[in-house]
Amino acid sequence: MEDTPMGQPPMAEARQIRVNFTTSSPDIQLPEGKTQLLVPADIKRYGLSRVLNSESMLDTPAPIPFDFLIDGTFLRTSLEDYLKTNGLSFESTLTLQYVRSLIPPVYEASF
Amino acid sequence: STHLSEPQLELRDFEESMQQWTSFQSKTHPLSLSLTSQLRLILTPSQSTKLSGSYRTGKRLNIKRIIPYIASSYKRDKIWMRRAIPTKRSYQILLCVDDSKSMGESSSGELALESLVMVSRALTMLEVGQIGVLGFGENTFVAHEFTEPFASHDAGAKVLQKFSFQQDYTDIQLLIRQTIERFRLARLQNTSRGSKSEDLWQLALILSDGLTPSSAHEDIRILLREAMEERIMIVFIIMDDTTTSKKDGDSNKNQSVLTLKKVRFLGNDEIKTEYYLDTFPFQYYLIVHNLEDLPGALAGLLRTWFAEVNA
Ligand SMILES: [Mg+2]
Numbered sequence: 209m210e211d212t213p214m215g216q217p218p219m220a221e222a223r224q225i226r227v228n229f230t231t232s233s234p235d236i237q238l239p240e241g242k243t244q245l246l247v248p249a250d251i252k253r254y255g256l257s258r259v260l261n262s263e264s265m266l267d268t269p270a271p272i273p274f275d276f277l278i279d280g281t282f283l284r285t286s287l288e289d290y291l292k293t294n295g296l297s298f299e300s301t302l303t304l305q306y307v308r309s310l311i312p313p314v315y316e317a318s319f
Numbered sequence: 320s321t322h323l324s325e326p327q328l329e330l331r332d333f334e335e336s337m338q339q340w341t342s343f344q345s346k347t348h349p350l351s352l353s354l355t356s357q358l359r360l361i362l363t364p365s366q367s368t369k370l371s372g373s374y375r376t377g378k379r380l381n382i383k384r385i386i387p388y389i390a391s392s393y394k395r396d397k398i399w400m401r402r403a404i405p406t407k408r409s410y411q412i413l414l415c416v417d418d419s420k421s422m423g424e425s426s427s428g429e430l431a432l433e434s435l436v437m438v439s440r441a442l443t444m445l446e447v448g449q450i451g452v453l454g455f456g457e458n459t460f461v462a463h464e465f466t467e468p469f470a471s472h473d474a475g476a477k478v479l480q481k482f483s484f485q486q487d488y489t490d491i492q493l494l495i496r497q498t499i500e501r502f503r504l505a506r507l508q509n510t511s512r513g514s515k516s517e518d519l520w521q522l523a524l525i526l527s528d529g530l531t532p533s534s535a536h537e538d539i540r541i542l543l544r545e546a547m548e549e550r551i552m553i554v555f556i557i558m559d560d561t562t563t564s565k566k567d568g569d570s571n572k573n574q575s576v577l578t579l580k581k582v583r584f585l586g587n588d589e590i591k592t593e594y595y596l597d598t599f600p601f602q603y604y605l606i607v608h609n610l611e612d613l614p615g616a617l618a619g620l621l622r623t624w625f626a627e628v629n630a
Contacts (some may be wrong), residue, residue, distance in 0.1 A: 224532055224581065226421075228574075244574040246533070246581035246595060259582050264592040297487045299420035301573065 223249040225287050226301040236266060249288040260306060273309035278302060328460060330480045337476040347437035350614050354441035357618035361625055362447050373397035410448035410520050411465055411505050414439060415494060416482060417527030419456035423484025425573045427558040431526040433610050443469050452478050455494040456486025465505050491531035495542040498523050502551050521551045529557040529576050533598055540600035552624060555604035
């Protein structure tokens with residue numbers, strides 16, 4: 209398809225991880241059937257936040273910066289590194305609890 | 320890591336596997352019977368689909384013989400075609416079962432093993448040929464050889480013993496490559512035993528949750544074309560059990576692969592999601608939510624395929 213921009217061959221596609229988004233805030237809940245997603249393994253907090261805000265997910269009018277909790281700890285590395293550090297498998301579905309980021313980093317003003 | 324060497328298999332307890340086989344067998348018995356009767360009609364055709372030959376009487380005129388017929392002053396009158404008596408077909412059927420972790424973390428693994436018991440029992444009752452079982456994940460392993468009989472509980476339990484859903488990767492590309500190689504070899508061995516190879520049909524049924532890296536889909540498609548050229552039919556049965564979950568809480572419940580999407584970051588800062596199944600390379604696949612769906616769905620798909628092949 210034409211949607212592969214130049215300099216990004218399809219083989220550059222990273223390994224995938226299946227994630228399941230949950231939240232305890234009712235106002236930013238994803239519709240049922242949209243909570244699971246295959247994401248590139250090298251994705252980090254910022255990428256995940258962008259994904260959540262995107263049109264096909266929450267479709268927020270103005271971007272909300274999110275933080276992500278896995279098993280009660282904030283995600284500070286890529287998902288891939290998280291799996292490695294915790295001895296987990298790419299075969300697992302990771303449950304990511306998303307919360308509004310309390311202290312949004314400056315660069316996110318340019319969303 | 321090398322993909323070709325078979326890993327040392329950790330076998331599950333034999334008695335436990337025997338119990339599992341027995342309980343799956345009695346649970347799926349009516350379904351096996353139903354599949355057997357449906358497949359009997361499809362796999363053992365009662366008449367050849369093509370008209371051929373030259374006979375004095377028949378079903379349809381052989382146009383090529385009309386001119387010689389007239390030219391011979393109506394003496395060469397074998398101008399009719401009939402449906403010839405069908406040649407007996409034999410089959411080699413390879414059941415490929417996903418042994419990766421994703422199967423064990425959902426209930427897809429159990430559904431796959433139940434399906435394996437149900438389908439293998441049905442095929443054994445049909446007596447249409449050889450049945451093999453291959454496990455796959457990061458590597459592939461033989462769980463049952465084509466040449467071994469499959470009629471006993473013992474053989475079945477030995478197969479189940481080899482599945483524990485602990486493999487850390489799901490390499491379907493490797494599976495297809497190995498399937499083609501195994502079928503090539505099995506065809507040769509079949510021919511050397513004196514069977515006519517043109518009557519041999521080779522069919523692989525893959526039982527899996529369907530998840531393999533999207534980046535491999537295109538390469539799989541190329542291998543599938545290769546398989547088709549060698550008359551190897553590959554059917555993918557997606558185990559999509561979304562009704563129960565091994566983990567606690569509804570939030571961990573796996574969503575159906577039908578609605579599962581993947582994310583792509585495009586160069587221009589755009590984010591795109593597309594359905595995972597949109598790039599799924601298998602032409603012949605079916606999605607099974609309950610075991611009860613399988614006999615009808617599988618029979619329907621095979622019927623379609625044989626109709627296409629004979630057309
Ligand atoms: Mg898997």
